[in-house]
Structure formats: C-alpha cells, structure tokens
Amino acid sequence: AAVKAKGDEIRAAKDKLKASGLKGKEVDTHEEVVKLVAELQALKAGAGAPAAAPAARADKPKEPKKEKAEKPKAKAKAETTLAKPSKGGGLDVKKEDDTPVWYEQVIYKAELIQAYPVKGCFTLRPWAYRIWELIQGWFDTEIKKLGVENCYFPMFIPKCYLAKEEAHLDDFAAEVAWVTKFGNEDIEEPVAIRPTSETAMYDAYSNWVQSHRDLPIKLNQWCSVVRWEVKQTTPFLRTREFLWQEGHTAHATRDHAAQEVLDILELYAGVYEKLLALPVVRGTKTKAETFPGADYTTTVEAFIPVTGRAIQGATSHHLGQNFSKMFDISFQDPNDPEGKKRECAYQNSWGITQRTIGVMIMVHGDNKGLVLPPAVAGFQVVIVPVGIKASSTDEDRTKLSDACANMTKRLSDAGIRVKLDERDNSPGWKFNHWELKGVPIRIELGPMDLDKGEFIMARRHIADPKESKITGKDATLVEDVQRALDGCHKDLYDRALAQRDEKLVKVDEWKDFSPNLNQGKLLLVPFCGNPECEEKIKDTSKEESAETEVAGGLKMGAKSLCVPHEASYSKPCPAKCIHPECTFKGVTARTMFGRSYQ
C-alpha cells in the first residue's frame, strides 16, 4: 500500500513537472522525482532500510521494467554530485554572485565535464578534450623542435623506486594510490600508480647513459597521474586523476640544463598567452615552494580576477644532480685525461596539466557560459542560417543552404574550424547553445545578407549584443573571419591583462600587506626568501584577515607565488624584508605574494 501511494506521489510530481514545461528525461531526472524514486526503492527493499542511494542501485537485484520513471535509473547519479543543477538551458547563477556554482554550471552545461561515481574523478567530454588536444598539438610540436622525443613508461611504480628519494617521496606519500589486489588475489609486492614518474624514468636513464655521447636525453610523455586528494576536488583544477605531460631530460652540463628550463618555461607561457589568451608572470619559486628534489623551480603564475586568487600555471624544474647521484646517471668525464673520473648528469623535469582548461574557464567565462579563445576552440566559427519563414520558397531555402555550405567549405579549406548548424531547432535555440559552449564567432546568414553579399558575425566575448555584431563581406570572407578571430584573442588577452594588472601592486611596508591582500590583490614585496619568514608572512596575514571582509571569501594566509623574472616587477626594490620580525636587509628582487589555489 505504501508502495502504491509512493507510486501515485511520483506520478503526480511528474505531471506537475510536465505542466511546467519539462519533458522526457528532464522529468525523470528532476531532483524531486529522483528523491521520490529513491524513497520508493527503500520501501520496496523493506521497512527500516535506509533510502537507497542512487549510486548503490546497480548492485541491487533488477526490478521488473514497468514504467520508465520508476525504474532505478543511472541518470540520477550524475545529478546528485552536481551541487545545484539549474533548470532549462542557460545558467541561473551569476559568476560574481556564486563563483563555485557558476563554474559547475558552466562545465556541465557547456558539455565539458560529466560527473563520475568515483570521488574526485571526472570525465572529459569531447568539447573539453578537444581543448586539451589543441594544447597538446601545439606544445608537442614545439618540444619536438627542441629535440624532445615522446615515450611511455608504465603507470605502476614499484615501492623500491618511491622509497629511493625520500624528500621526493614525502611530498607525495600520503596521496599515493596503491594496487594491492588483482581479481581476488593479493599482489605480493603492491605497486603505486604514478603520482609523477621521476623515479621510474631515472633508473632507465642510468642504464642508457654510459658516456657523455649518450647525453642529452630528452624524453616526454603524455599520460595521466593519480594523487588521491582528500581535500575538496574541483573539475580541471584539482582532481584525483589528471592529464598532463611530464618532460624529463638529462644533460652533460648545468648550463645546457639551465637553458632548457627557461626554454620550456617560455613554451608554458606560450600555452597561456598564445593559446588561452591569459597573461602569466614568469618567475622562480621561493625555497619553501620549490619542488622536492629540485635545485630550483620556475613557474608561470596566472590570476583569476573573480576570486582574487593566483594559480600556478605550469612548472619547469632544474633537478641539479640530486636524482642523477641517487640513480647513478653518470658518465666518464670527457675532460679527465685519465678517463677515470665520472660526472653525474644535470637533470630537468617539467609539466603542464589539464588545469590550464580550468583557469581559462574561470577567467574568460561569463554569465552566458563558456568563452573560448579561438586557438583552443573545437569550432572557431559556427554558421547559423537565419531568416527562413513559413512563407519562404523552396528556392529560397535551397539557395541559403547552398550558400551556407559554400561558406563552410571556404572557411574550412582556409584551416578555420567551422561548424554549420543545420539542425531543426530555432535560430534562437542555436544562438544560446553555441554561446553556452563558448564558440568565438557565430555567423548569421539569411536571404537578405546573401542579396547584399554580406554576413553578420556575432563575437562571443563581447557581452553587449549590438557591439558584439560586425558585418563581413562575402568577397573577403576568409580575411574578415580571420581578422575577427585574431581580434577575439587580442581582446580576451588584453581584458585579462588589464584585470590582472589592476590587482598587481607593489607593497613596501607590512602595514599595507593584509589590506591589499584582502582586496584580492597580488603583492610584489621585498622578501628575504627564508622559508621560516615565509611561514610567518602566511600566519600573520591570516591572523590579520580574521576580522575583516575578504575578496573571494577565503581567509587563507598569503602564499609566495614566485620571484618574477622580469626586472620591471622589482623596480624599485626596498632592501629590507617586509615582515616586521625579519631583519634581513639584502633583498634585491621582489617576490609576488597572494592567495592562491592549491
């Protein structure tokens, strides 16, 4: 009887939702229905049993299929991990009002991400993976020019490797995932899933290096790594498994290695600036923030204006001889006349991750959804036929359709990624759809445009509808579109740069530190570089923020981001370290501090 009553309740809820305009699976997956269905399941499973969580249903005996809405459906699962699904197509939260929810809505509704039932893991849908492929394509070509070759090392790391470099291990140990079983059997010697591949690779390097002629070794691999985060995870930005590349090189001299560190850093800056239209600060990490096992770590630091937080963009490390001594990557010193002295190789490692995509979404995205810079847009241009009415003749329709196809071909032949959307949906629906997905340029083409030999381009990154639209000439189609795309990139970059620079301040005295920090700014300050002093800066700034309003809401202490390489960031530079308790007076370059992701 209770089951029957619950069934009726479900049907009533569904009717109500249908009346409100939802249909099909939208109804079945609505949170209200999902909740009721779960309650129904619990009733069926017997009184006293807790309501079955949707994710557990797969283990249950199959219910006979009766009515779609009552079936335990996998659908519900994704929804339950999505904090606040919005109704309908667009976003219902403003970026500036609730950034985390806005971010979640953008990534789901722009079809970048699919929720997954393993905590901290997310599926990259084609629209997101395409961004990664485009980043990969560019970076892979560039590193091959530097003589880097791709390879693939196993994902499993034996315990003895991880134990070898203790400082290195300590940093990852708590987050390392271990495979201990296969089938029902225990594995004799459990293996870790790579959190990074230094140790796996360098043992091989040791085998390969016999003489200085075997150097340099420059290897890279594109793969995923696993760090079992216990902190809150966020798609793209912090996930338990993530995609990255890891480059590992060994050189005969420190100079060659040091040069490469900077060459790679410049490529990472290129990914941000040339592809993602995001400004970054190139710099070197302080001692406290240096990669464990590295002599020094260089970084590109990005900034997310809406939260006032910096984010590490990618790092290029010089490992010195730390690993080569440990793993014996050594060669006969060619300068030793007796040929007895051995020299250890100088090594680098460097990596960039799918985090790039998250930063890009956070900076460029707006209240209509994703905004993609042209260089990483799966489609740079979408063509939407418009102006066809019920009264339009077949001839009109054919003419427009042919013109759209012709335009698509000309743009495609010119190397522009273009999509012709000829689906049944209304032009308005298509406009929203592609705006949500962030396609840089929408071309609207109608019978009247054809007559004039013109077309309309609506530029996604310009919010004002009137300002967004410009007219192109059919005779100069490719040039006009290319110019508009270049303009998109430049506008996006310039806007992000202006927003970043507005927040970048030189602070000389401690009294100005926390007030600026709490306004979501990046502070260029004189700092001694001492890890203990850095800890004090973090603590003091956290204490001073306790009683005050903070941009972005998170009252964490300030973290050092990097010592910028560009001299202008340091001019002028006070000699005394900024922390009141520090007596160091030999500072020569400013360090950038701020609140930061991760």
Place this chain on the structure above:
Amino acid sequence: AAVKAKGDEIRAAKDKLKASGLKGKEVDTHEEVVKLVAELQALKAGAGAPAAAPAARADKPKEPKKEKAEKPKAKAKAETTLAKPSKGGGLDVKKEDDTPVWYEQVIYKAELIQAYPVKGCFTLRPWAYRIWELIQGWFDTEIKKLGVENCYFPMFIPKCYLAKEEAHLDDFAAEVAWVTKFGNEDIEEPVAIRPTSETAMYDAYSNWVQSHRDLPIKLNQWCSVVRWEVKQTTPFLRTREFLWQEGHTAHATRDHAAQEVLDILELYAGVYEKLLALPVVRGTKTKAETFPGADYTTTVEAFIPVTGRAIQGATSHHLGQNFSKMFDISFQDPNDPEGKKRECAYQNSWGITQRTIGVMIMVHGDNKGLVLPPAVAGFQVVIVPVGIKASSTDEDRTKLSDACANMTKRLSDAGIRVKLDERDNSPGWKFNHWELKGVPIRIELGPMDLDKGEFIMARRHIADPKESKITGKDATLVEDVQRALDGCHKDLYDRALAQRDEKLVKVDEWKDFSPNLNQGKLLLVPFCGNPECEEKIKDTSKEESAETEVAGGLKMGAKSLCVPHEASYSKPCPAKCIHPECTFKGVTARTMFGRSYQ
C-alpha cells in the same frame, strides 16, 4: 677478509672482461660481475644473509661510494629480467633458431623497449613510441572523418559498474587490478583500474541520450588499460598494461551500427596493410570467440610465419542492445505516433592495441634486427657521409658536409622523415646501428658520388648487400627516394603475403586437419559454428599432435580465428562440418582455424 677476497675476485673478473673487449658499464653490468657484487653485498650484510637480489638493493642503507663497480647499481636490474643479453652490438641468435630470444634481442637492441621492475610492464622507448604515434596519427585522422570525437574517461571503475554486466565482467574479473589503499589508509570502496571502459562510458551515455536527436554518439579514447596477466608476458604482445584506443558508439538503428562495425574494421585492416605492410584476413569471430556482451565480433587476423601462428590484429564489435538495455541508453521512438514507446540504442565498441608493433617486428624483422615499413619508421631515411680519409682536405670535408645538409633539407621539405648521422663513429658502426633499428633506406654519400651527381641507397629489407643497393640521381633526389620507399613497402607486404598464402590451405576432411596444423598452417574448413563442436576440434587436434613434430613447437589445439568475409576463401565449401562427431550439414562458409597467440 672475505670481503677483501671477494673484492679482489670482482676486480679480476672485470679485468678479464675488459680484456675481452667490453668497457665501462658493459663490464659493470655483466652478469658475472653483477653476481659477484651481489655476493659481496651479502658478505657485507653479514654471514647467513641471502645474497641481496639486485631489485631489493634500493631499500638498503646507502653504501659509501668507493669504486664504481662495487656500488649497488640500478643497472643490473634491467639485465636480470632480460633472458639472454647478447654481447656487443648485433644479434647473436638467428630468428629461425630461437625466435623468443631473437625477439627479445631485437626489441632491446633496437632500443624499442626498456625492462621494468614490475612484472609484465615494459617501457616504450621513443623508437617504439614513435611507431605508435604514427599509427595513432593515421587512425585518429580517419575516425575523425567518420565523425568520431576523442574524450577521456577516468581510469578508475567503481565496483558497481563492473558488476552490472555479468557476462562482461566474468571475462575480465580474474585479471582486474584493484586500488585499495592511498598512503597508509584503506579506501572505503576499492576501485578497479579499467580493463576496458564499456561500463564506465555507458552510464554517461544513458545521461546524454534523451531523444533520437542525441544519437549517434561516437566517442574514442587513447589510453592504457590494465589486465593483470598471470600467464607469461611478452613485450608488445601480452603485457599487464598496454596502450590502445577504445571506440564506443551508440546509434539509433541497427543498420547504422552494423555499417560502422565494417567501416572501422576496414580502418584496422588499413593500419596493417597500409602502415605495417602486413596482410590480414577480415572476418567474423565464431560464437565461442565473440566478445562477452557483443552480438558479434569482427576481426582482422594476422599471421606470423616463423612460428606458424595466427594473431588477432584488432576487433570491432557490434554490441546490439545488450548494454543499452542494461544501462538504459534509450530514446523516444520517433516512429511511435503517441510518443510513448522507447527504443534502446544499438552500440559498437572497437579497439586496436600496441600489439600491432609486436606483430610487425615478428613478421618483418630479420637476423640483422628490426625492419620498419616506411609508414611507421621514425626515420625513413638515414644519411651517412662516407669516403672521408685521413688525407681528405678541409675543403673536401666541408663540401661533403654541406651536400649532406642540403640533401637532408630537400628530403625533409618534401615530407620525408630523414636523419643525418654526422657523429664521430665510423660509417660501418653507423650502418650496423641503423640496420639494427630498421631504418628503411640508408643513403651513403661520399666525395665520388658528389662528383657524379649520384648517391647510393641501401634498402634495409633486402638482405643481400649487392641487391640491396641502388643508385639515385641528385637531380631527382626526392622522386628517387620516394620511389624506393614505396618499393620497400610493397616488397615487405608482398613477401609477407606470399609467406602467409603459402600457409593458407583449404581442408575438407578431418584426416587432413592435424597434419596441416602441425606444419604451421592456417586451415580453411567447413565448420558448424557450434561452441561445443569448436571445443572438440581444439581437443582432438591437441590429442593428435601429442606424438608428432609441430612447427613452432607449441602443441596447443587449433583455435577458430574467424569466418573470413571474402567469398573466395569459402569457394568451394563442403556442407558438412569437418569434425567427425558432428552431424551438421548446412555449412555455407569456411572458418579459418590455426594455432594462435593469446
């Protein structure tokens, strides 16, 4: 004292090895030295302790560094997993004499593989990974033309997914690797590492499909999968982790799905025929060999003449509605006027793995090493300057060097992958080096060739040194080289085809079955398709092989490979099933049987 004596013994052994021509690390890593060093370690660790296994040394407290040879060195590790390291540069085993050892020597000496301390896992070095990249590049382009998009699903599969499709799970369960810990903590709900991603992906598909307009979904991912093999592993051919692509598509109609199965199969045949210069038989698996969860499985089957064994090249499955019913990938039937009926999607899955590389090595490789078909050769051409003597003038040297650089540029500009080898080593050393690595064409260029406006091309795939060499004209450099490369591919393919066809026989009566099988042949036989009858064929052929000599040495029973699609394989076809105990008389197409890898 014992330590001192052992130290002397090591030094004596090393001197002896040096005298025999080994040097540097070759000496340190020689098995004799490794063994003595291990004994020394054991002595140091105290009497009664077992000799330290090389792989365990990383866990030991560090020994003070004294003499290179006595240091516990990572080097030894790789060697110990290599069955029979050969001395010097070339191969010391003939392919036909001991194929497994030959194979192992080729893959290590051609720098394709590096041994790894986790059993069944191997590192793909750049020379091997490049082959995979070239296969990837071609196949990825082709599937994108079919509308397939790339994506990335997490490597972790929750237990509830794997449990969902039992037939599917059964096939993998015993080999599934489980992550049960991170750091020192137990994971509440252990997760599997994907052995394949059907279950992970189809739950998402269920979310994405609401109407027939959401179909087709055509996704692919390039990733690695893990199957914890307990059987003997072989690099490329059977490993615990391997690289592959997995395509997963969902269609509104069976016809669309069925067409795609064949389109993809043809692309797989293309990988073998167009890239790897290997003939394959396209066909459909028997019921017994069909993928669990599939309605039917199509396959391309390759053949390895030296062992007389077939090998499954790649498979393209039609899953019917098996998974879509399980995961509810359903949509409103557009043909139902009331819009109430729901229809389940028709699905395919298809995959090709790094095994391709192993098959290619096995078929084309020879007693000088690897032989690469041009389409998958990292370098298609290597240029080696020759004819420079001690008496050569600086002008001669510069002229030759410039000519080599010029030639390199012209070939490279024409899209040919070319390497100029200007290292210090002798031309003979370089010839051997690049022959071992299988580069299709070596261009030898010397002062006399320059004067004549000619160059010599040595073609790797032709064993006879005289026949191998042909002359090209500088004036027609690109055309001559391109023609020679095309010839390499054709020769390799034709040779493999002839070797395969020589072993392909039609067998109509059981009395001829085992005799042909034992000669390493592929048998085209009338077969009823019944799994029990197939089991009998396997058993009977195994029994009948017990007393006799068998090509390749392995006396396993015959396995069905496929029912070939091409009609000529079946003409004529007896109606009665070949097994004497089977009474079926309605056979219409022959099935190919043979001994097989996997």
